[in-house]
Amino acid sequence: MKLILLGAPGAGKGTQAEVICEHLSIPAISTGNIIREALTSGTEMGLRAKSYMDEGKLVPDEVVIGIIQDRLKQDDCKNGFILDGFPRTIPQAEALDKMGVVIDKVIDIEVPDEKIVERMSGRRVCESCGASYHLLYKKPEVEGKCGKCGGTLIQRKDDHPDTVKERLKVYHDQTEPLKGYYEKQGKLRIVEGQEAVEDTTKLTLAALEA
């Protein structure tokens, strides 16, 4: 199955991507994580992306399209994949079509803006493996430590409130039009994000069947 997860920043795409990844045994591919890894290892692509990311802006289409093109060629994508955070613009969606990638379903996780701002302020990510946590909704077992790898949990620079507002604006302007794009193709499935992660998960798994 080839899936796309759509939704505002902080809507919980990453968490749901991990759930589907385990459920269907297909890789979850996060452009955000790939860019952050490039940043940490100091590659040219990472350096180019940094200024956009820190300001809450989108990294240029050709950069992320290149990332996805390379990633989808890898062996583990043969039986399908979940795209988390790609496409984020109409030209990115068109690029997928041009690559001949036929998407089965697009799951859109809807969360109101006010909730997003509240959630983002509590979000923490593992410095080492990128796993995400929340101070209220998805607490790590040991405070400040990643349950998967023991790494230190930090707040992403772009999760600070002013940057979050900019990211929401970018989402509404550039990413939300993708709903119409996939609705027309009959692929859009809407999931209302719930307070409890497990409740959203149930709806996501149901949307995979629908």
Ligand code: ADP
């Ligand atoms: P979130 O979903 O919480 O916004 P991500 O980790 O998916 O966070 O993305 C973080 C940042 O990485 C974005 O704000 C943007 O700068 C960059 N980015 C990730 N994916 C894309 C994409 N498909 N197109 C452009 N920029 C992207």
Ligand code: ZN
């Ligand atoms: Zn970790």
